[in-house]
Amino acid sequence: MPRGTTTTVSPAEPLDRTRPPAGSSATERLAGLFPPGTTVGPDGALVIGGCHVEELAERYGTPALVVDENALRARARRYADGLADRWPNSRVAFASKAFPCTGVYRVLSDEGLGIDVASGGELTLALAGGADPEGLVVHGNAKTEEELRMAVDAGAGLIVIDNFDDIDRLERILAETRGREQGVLVRVTPDIRPDTHEAITTGQRGSKFGLLVDQAREAIARLRGSDRLRLDGVHVHVGSQILDTEPFARAVEAVAELGEFAVYDLGGGLGARYTYDDRPPTVEEYLDALVGVARRVLPAKARVVIEPGRSMVAEAGVSLYRVVTVKHSGAETFVAVDGGMGDNLEVSLYGQRFEAAVATRVGGGRPVRLVGRHCESGDVLSAGVPLPDPRPGDLIAVPVTGAYTYSLSNNYNGARRPPVVMCRDGESRPVVRRETYEDLMRRDLV
Numbered sequence: 001m002p003r004g005t006t007t008t009v010s011p012a013e014p015l016d017r018t019r020p021p022a023g024s025s026a027t028e029r030l031a032g033l034f035p036p037g038t039t040v041g042p043d044g045a046l047v048i049g050g051c052h053v054e055e056l057a058e059r060y061g062t063p064a065l066v067v068d069e070n071a072l073r074a075r076a077r078r079y080a081d082g083l084a085d086r087w088p089n090s091r092v093a094f095a096s097k098a099f100p101c102t103g104v105y106r107v108l109s110d111e112g113l114g115i116d117v118a119s120g121g122e123l124t125l126a127l128a129g130g131a132d133p134e135g136l137v138v139h140g141n142a143k144t145e146e147e148l149r150m151a152v153d154a155g156a157g158l159i160v161i162d163n164f165d166d167i168d169r170l171e172r173i174l175a176e177t178r179g180r181e182q183g184v185l186v187r188v189t190p191d192i193r194p195d196t197h198e199a200i201t202t203g204q205r206g207s208k209f210g211l212l213v214d215q216a217r218e219a220i221a222r223l224r225g226s227d228r229l230r231l232d233g234v235h236v237h238v239g240s241q242i243l244d245t246e247p248f249a250r251a252v253e254a255v256a257e258l259g260e261f262a263v264y265d266l267g268g269g270l271g272a273r274y275t276y277d278d279r280p281p282t283v284e285e286y287l288d289a290l291v292g293v294a295r296r297v298l299p300a301k302a303r304v305v306i307e308p309g310r311s312m313v314a315e316a317g318v319s320l321y322r323v324v325t326v327k328h329s330g331a332e333t334f335v336a337v338d339g340g341m342g343d344n345l346e347v348s349l350y351g352q353r354f355e356a357a358v359a360t361r362v363g364g365g366r367p368v369r370l371v372g373r374h375c376e377s378g379d380v381l382s383a384g385v386p387l388p389d390p391r392p393g394d395l396i397a398v399p400v401t402g403a404y405t406y407s408l409s410n411n412y413n414g415a416r417r418p419p420v421v422m423c424r425d426g427e428s429r430p431v432v433r434r435e436t437y438e439d440l441m442r443r444d445l446v
C-alpha cells in the first residue's frame with residue numbers, strides 16, 4: 001500500500017469480512033484481520049478505534065491488550081439483532097469466560113446482552129459490571145454450595161443443572177429461602193463431537209460436562225416434581241472454535257428430542273477467524289443454520305438463548321508488544337517480544353495460529369519466529385510469520401486476541417499481567433491497569 005494514503009481496510013458491518021475481495025494487497029489482507037474500522041494511516045501505522053498504535057504503546061506501555069469498543073458493540077448488536085430478527089423470543093448471553101473484565105461486562109450489558117457466568121468469580125465481576133441478574137445464566141460442572149448460594153441470592157435468572165448434586169444442593173438452599181422459586185435448565189450431552197481441538201470439545205460421550213440423554217431425562221423428571229426448582233428448559237453446548245454449522249444444527253435436533261420446554265439454550269462455540277485460511281461461518285450463516293433447524297423442531301413459542309463467547313470478542317482485541325531482541329540462529333530468525341505465554345496461552349494450550357504485524361509498517365517481510373520472553377521453548381506467539389525487517393524497539397501487533405487471552409493470562413516468570421485499553425472514536429481509556437510488582441506480592445503473607 002502506498003504511503004501517504006489512509007486506507008479504510010474493513011468495510012462497515014454487517015458486510016462479510018471473512019471473504020476479502022479478490023485482488024486485495026497483502027497489507028490489506030493482514031490489516032483485514034484487525035477490528036472492523038481499523039485503518040492504516042499515511043505513515044504506514046495501524047490506527048485502531050481511531051487511536052494510533054504508537055501513541056497507545058507510549059501511553060499505556062507494552063504488552064497491552066487493546067479493544068476496539070465500537071467493534072465490540074457492533075458485534076453485540078449484530079448478534080442480538082440477528083437472532084431477534086430470526087427468532088423474536090430470544091436472548092444472547094455473552095459467555096463471559098472469553099473476556100471476564102468489568103469493562104467488557106459493562107459494555108455488553110449496556111448493549112442489552114445477558115451474561116453467562118461459570119463461577120462465583122465471574123458472577124461477582126458480572127454484577128460489578130452492571131449485568132442484570134435476570135439475564136444471568138449460571139454454569140459449571142462443579143458448582144460449589146457457596147457459588148449456588150451466591151447465584152440464588154443474586155437473583156440469577158437461570159442456573160444450569162450439570163449433575164444430580166446441583167439439584168440436591170439447590171433444593172436445600174431454596175428450602176431456606178422460603179417463597180423463592182429458581183428457574184433452571186438441564187445441560188444435555190448429545191454425543192456430538194465437533195471438529196476442533198480435543199480440549200475444547202464438550203458435547204461428546206465421555207465429556208465431563210452435562211448429562212447424557214438418558215440421565216438428562218431422569219433429571220428432567222425429577223425437576224418436574226420439584227416445588228422450588230422451576231424447570232424452564234434444556235441447554236446444550238458442544239465445543240468451541242467450531243468452523244462449520246453442522247454440529248450446531250445437530251445439537252438443536254438432539255435437545256428437541258427431550259420434549260417441549262419454555263427455554264432452549266443452544267450454547268456458544270462459533271469459531272473466530274484467526275488466520276487468512278480460517279473460514280468460519282458468519283454470524284448470519286450461523287444464526288440461519290441454528291434457527292433454520294429450530295423452526296423445524298422447537299416449539300414456536302419457546303425462548304431461544306445462545307451463548308457466544310469467542311466469536312463475540314476475539315476480533316475486537318489486539319495485543320501490542322515491543323521487540324526486545326532479534327536473534328539470527330542458523331536459518332531461523334527469532335524475534336522476541338516483551339510478552340508471550342503470560343498474556344496469550346492460546347498457542348501453547350491449543351496450538352492456535354496467530355498472524356502478526358509490525359504495527360508501524362504493516363505488511364511484507366520474510367518469515368520469522370515470533371517468540372515470547374518466558375522460560376519455555378513452547379512460548380511462541382507465531383511460528384513462521386512474515387515481518388518486515390523487525391528491529392528491537394519495533395511495535396508488534398497480534399490481531400484477534402480478544403478471546404480467552406485475558407482470562408488465561410498468568411504470572412509465569414513473575415510477569416505482570418497487561419492492561420486492557422478500550423479505544424473508541426479516537427479516544428482511549430484503560431479499563432484494567434497493568435499489574436505492578438507490588439501486586440505480585442499482595443497475597444504473600446511472609
Ligand code: LLP
Nearest residue numbers: 095237240241268269270307308309310404
Ligand atoms: N457456553 C458454555 C456452557 C461454554 O462452556 C462455553 C465455552 C461457551 C458457551 C462459549 O463458547 P465459545 O463461543 O467461546 O466457543 N479456554 C479455551 C476455550 C474454552 C471454552 C469453554 N467453554 C480457549 O482458550 O480456547
